[in-house]
Amino acid sequence: MTRIGAGALVALAAAFVIVPLLAILLRLPPGALADGLSEPAAVDALLLSLRTTTIALAIMLAVGTPVAFVLARRPFPGARIVSTILELPVVLPPAVAGVALLYAFGRFGTVGGVLRAAGVEIAFTTAAVVLAQLFVAAPLYLRQAQAAFAAIDPRLEDAARSCGAGPTRLFLRVAVPVAAGGLVAGAALAWARALGEFGATLLFAGSLQGVTQTAPLAIYALLDGSTESALGLSVVLVTISFAVLIGVRLSSRRWSTPW
């Protein structure tokens, strides 16, 4: 391949991503960004997105980190199968994820029926939003975290153990700090995925301002009528996503230097 040809291909690939994103900005009349974002529906959506993704991230870190460690460092029969199943939501169409969650946690669902008997209904609540985000985003974190834990030098673990570190101490004081770079990168990507969650949320949680209407759902709803608000929210999401990517790049460079 000639250098010019290769250069043209790279430019084409870059333009394919940049042009649609710029198109949003070009459609936005000057000053409209602030106007659009000051609309209550947009403000509520951003706050709700922030709240729900933070909760989803906290659950992901608390449960996902030890799970990833066990799967990567303490293989048991069937660990690979479990690991593959946990990755499934990444390749699942979001609409399928929504239907699956509904059939599991809906009020006539497998688990939802039991919960309903106990007086708890999840569908149409903010908890449903968090569940949908967790379902689609957690696998991204699990995958990165497993890779990060798998890369730990076994001698480090042996050394820690010979110094008398128990399993919990080994995990918290050795494994997590050593794998921190991968864990942070995985958490950032998963958080960004949770922030963008749309299909599963729409089906499972519905769309109600302040309760279940997250930023992506608000963009969908506001396109009918309040286009400026929809575009304003889009710009915010694009900016956040870009910041996350840059952050991941920078942190992985910092963390990957050997100490």
Place this chain on the structure above:
Amino acid sequence: MACCALVVAACGDDQAATSTERPTGGVTVFAASSLEAAFRTIGDAFEAANPGSTVTFQFAGSDRLATQIREGAPADVYAAASEKYPIELAGEGLVGEPLGFASNTLTLAIPTANPGGIVDASSIAAPGTKVVLGAEGVPIGDATRKVLGLLGEVYGNQFTGKVVSNVVSEEQDVKGIVAKLETGEADAGFIYVTDVAASSGLTAITLPEGAMLTVSYPIAVVRASRNADVAARFVEFVRGVDGQAALAAVGFGPITP
């Protein structure tokens, strides 16, 4: 060159005028979601009656289709579930004169299993009832708000406020409302009578006399159509005997004046 074009144009007009030489070609019809069943039947019948013509459909919310036409989507015909958008588009010179072709009536719909214990339309104001509505700004949502206003006159002025506090989701189109009802997650929602007829697990709850709302469905040829002759013929077909029969079969009402 100009002379040539004139001859071709004249020839084209001729073809449209005589019934033996019918215009042929493909047309793309943008139609409201609620028209899907009827229009699929009409499309097949149209293709059978006009050999060489093909009809492709895109079904979505009327408002979304209008946006797509504004953005230059390759539509030849626009059939909407509301007069608002065709009139807007006609005003902008994007579609020809909208012509009524059917009417539809709003109804309250519930899952047949009736998880919310709905007895009549007044039940949706009972605390804890899960109600799904169309969002404001989409045809089903705007029509529903009119009906809620009418119901408020029937059941008293607190009714509407109580219903609004029972709303668990505001959907962008009829399909979203139907999905929430068919899965049994919501107790009640407002959709068109044709949507209830088309679904398997839903039951219609008749609204009180004073709260009946009938909406007119208009159809128009898109100005930018490359196949305006066939598009016009399709519009004619929908408004004709065969089209009206297919629409009536799925529960649509007659053309309203």
